Each structure stands twice: as C-alpha cells, then as structure tokens.
Amino acid sequence: MSIFFTLLAKIIPLYFSVFLGFISTYLLKCDKETIAKILLYILAPLIVFNATISVKLDLQVLFLPISFFIFSTILAFVLLFLFKKIYSDNTANLLAFSTSTGNTGNIGIPLAILFLEPKLVDIFIFSILASILYQNSIGYYITAKGNFSAKESIKKVLKLPVIYAFILGIILNLNGIKIPDMLFSYSEFLKGAYAILGMMLIGMGMEKFRSSNSFDIKFISFTLIIKFILWPLATLIFIYFDKNFIHFLNNDFYMIMFLFSIVPLAGNTVTVATILNVKPEKMSMAVFVSTIVSLFYIPLVLYLYMN
Template sequence: MSLFFIILLKIFPLYINIVLGYVATKFLDVKRESIANVLIYILGPIVVFSATLSVKIDLSILFLPVFLYLFCSIIAFLSLFIWGKSWNDPTGNILAFSAGTGNTGYFGIPLAIIFFPPHLADIYIFTVLASLLYESTSGFYVTAKGNFTVKQSIQKMLRLPILYAFILGIICNLIGVQIPEAISAYTGQFKGAYGILGMMMLGMGLIGLQRGSDLDAKFISITFILKFIFWPLAMLAVIYIDKTYIMFLNEDLYKVLFLFSIVPLAGNTVTLAVLLNAKPQKASFTVILSTIVSILYIPIVLALYGGF
C-alpha cells in the first residue's frame, strides 16, 4: 500500500467525530455554545497545564512555542491590517484570527499521537501551547476587536484561564513540581476529550448554515491560500535555513514544525466566533470545508515530505 493511502487510513477516523457533532446538535439538541465554554474554560486549561509539566524543557524545545507564538501573532496582525476592513462586519477579524493559527489542538494532537512516538508527541503537544496562547491573547484580541473596544477586548482576554494555566505550568515545570502518576493518568484523558469535543464542534457548526451568506468566496480563497500554501512553505523555509546555516534544531523538531503547519483551519475559529457572535456560520462553513480538503491534502503533503 502506498504511503498516501497508509496516511489516509490513519487520519480518516478523526472525521467520524465531525459527524457525531452534527448528530448531537441536530437530533439531541446539544448546544454548541455549552461545548465551546467547556473547551475554553475547563478542558483547555487542564490540557495546557498537564502538557507543560510533561516535557523536559531545553532551549531548542522552548524555541518552538516561542517562535510559533510570535509568528502566529505577526501573521494575524498583518492580516488584520491588510484585510480587516474588506468587509462591513467582523469577517475580517475572523480572517485575521484564522490566518495566525490552525487546528493544531483538536486535529493536530490526534495526528501527533498517530504518527509520533510518545516523547515526540509530548513535544508536539507542548508546541501546541503556542497556538493556545496565541488564540487566548493576540488571536482573541484581533477577533474581539470586531465587536468590542480595545479595553473590552483586553479585559475579555485576561479572563481566559488558559493563559494562567500556561504560566502556572511553566513555573511548576521550572521549579521541579511533578504530578503523581495516578493524577497524571487522569489528566492525560483530557487530551483525548479535548480532541474529540473539538472535532465535534466542527460538526455542530454545520447546523444553521445558509449557503447564500456563508459561502464567501473571497474569505475562503484568502484563508485557504494562507493555510494550505503559505504556512507549509514558511515552515519549510525555516527548516531549510536552520538545517543549512543555524543547526539549532533536529530532525524530530523539524517534523513537529511541519505537522504544525499542515493542519486545517482552527476549530477555535468557530469556538471564538460563537462566543463573540462574530459570524459563526461563515467561520463554521470555511473550517468544515478546510477540514474536508485536508482528507486528501494532509496525506499528499506528508507523502511529498517523505512521511513521519
């Protein structure tokens, strides 16, 4: 069996969760707003805190989330500057948010568990903290700015517990605090729950879509070019520069960087859009479409990369 089909078979079960999310909302009356709150205010902080403690931090590993957080933030603010006023609603803010991140958590963590050995999967999860921190700070800000003043946006950002979970996790890691094995096994289950509910959120977003207003060709084309072309090319450029001139990272960390760059649009695009009432249907349609495209896109680019 070719590498393409091996990869395709590995990732296909993840899409079942999208169908389950649609069924839960359509037939069981599960409210996506409630799931969004659970993800941001309960599961997210636990996953962030436990993952921060699970990695032995050195300079090269610490470089990944720091670099990616800065990269995500710069891309988001540049996108807001370029396209922020291209629509007469918060669409430009949602575009800026999605330009700076991808579905590194809900989608990327299950992929890392599938493709990487446990120690490298832990490093990937630690790197995902860059996305979570971005989504909770600068990403949240560029999204909220569409509906709130600067002061209100910052106040809402500072109320997000993920930010404090990350800070607490770093402090505990540096001073040598360790979670007992029994508790660690318990908190480890939240990683799976985070991925499952996050993917289900995408299916929940299908409810209420209106093709006329939610199929925005301009919005979709810009976000797809940024996510599926710009991001992997940018990470390949970083890998080439480091491998040729700097030699600070290693092959395992190159794999983490590349996986980080090829996931579809962020599921939290929908989550934040729901919480902030910033065009959630349009965000859901675009995220779902990018996730469908990824069924073929991810196996293709991984096969071209040579696989993990």
C-alpha cells in the first residue's frame, strides 16, 4: 500500500493542472489552440534537443528509443488498418495514433524517479524521445491523414521543428559538444513548463464535454485495452525472450521498458488532435479516463512485475 500512496502523491498535482486548464478555458476563455502550438513548436523541440545532446550514447541506450519508435510505428499502421474496418471517419486515425504511444513524460518521468536509480532515470528520459518523435512524426502524419491527403500530411510533418531538433542534438552529441552548465537549470524549467501546459491542455479540451458527444464508451474501451493490456504484454514477451535467449539487455533496462509500457494515454495526443481538429474533446476525455485508471492500474502491475 505504501507504493500506491507514494505514487498517488506524485500524480495528484497533475490532476490539479488538468483542473486549471478547464478553468482557464471555461471561465477565462483562454485559447487552447495557442497552448497546443506552444507545446508542439517551441517546448517539445527544446526538450528533445536538450535530452539528445546530454545523454551518453551506447548500443543499449540507443536500442530503447529506437525499438519503441519502431514498435509504435508498426502498431499504429496495423491498428489503422483494423480500425478502418470499424470506423468510416477519422476516428480510426485518432485511435491508431493515440494508442500507439503513452504519457511517458508527465507520468512516466515521476515513475522513473520513484523506482529507478538516478543514472537510469536519465536513460528513461532519453527513451521518451521515442514517444515525442513518434507523436510529432508518424503519429502526426496518421492523424493528419484523417483530414488531409498523404502529400499534404507529409508536408505538415516536415514543418515540425522537433525532427530537426533531434537531428541537431545527435550531431552535436557525437561531436562531443555539450550544453553549458549555466543552461542546465533552464532545461529543468522547460520540462516543468511542458508537463504543466500539457496536462492543462487536457483540461482545456474538457470545456466542451457537456455540449459534444465526447464520452464515447467504445472509443475509450479500445484505448484502455490496447494501452493497458497489449502494450505491457508485448513488452513482457520481449523481456522473456531477451532474458532467456538473446541476453542483450539487463534487469535495469527491463524495468525501464516495463515502466515505459504501463503509462496511460499521452497528453500530447490532445495537442495534435487540437491542432489538426480531429475530435480533440473525445481525445481529452479518453486521456483523462486512462489517467484515472492508471492510479490503480500502475501500482498493481508494478507489484506483480516486482514479485
């Protein structure tokens, strides 16, 4: 029970940010599209650049974001094919995009700090580049394709600065160039701003819940099953085969991978849905429900994994 209450204390402030987002739109009439653009075009590229240039690169460390990015990409296109048989509109695109990633930043990082050693926390943060890059490239393309042609969607992806921030960070890292010490504290402020605004955006999307058909039980059920059953199951299968046959990673990396797989839906999916105008209210509700479920789900699966 101590694990549960410790985790609960870490997550509760996130719900306060969701509430602030709801108030800012409902009472202050703030524009959620502006916040979404700040997250996507300013904060995300800066965070990606900082993490990419700072981490010590080796094969095991590189394997984590690369493997998760590939898994997310394959899963997204498979789910898009399947959901197109169920939905005739862009709901299929939104489902495929959102369930192939997770909230590895706002919830994943506190989990990593709670359960991992400091050096492993840095590796976990580097691994979440897989989520950020997927959400801002392949995921963005799949979601945009619900409203735009393939050519138009690719053009939109190529305009995203996070891709170029990642490439620049890798180039500088490989050449031994690091961020000056005086900017370290500023990078922490960026992470805090990204976490708070990202969760606020979920609350801002809830402002229209009462006037739209946002609570779609079938949509939410699909997201929960894929995120909370399929993701950890696929990760455990990989861990089993690597531990018994391949022997490429160790138990520390297994724990990083498992934490990565059990987080709820990503708040950034609301950002993309808002910018592309693909049912952002429905996406906000699904993210909020999955975050509530994760309060009870995460302590349970961690207990089972550790034992």
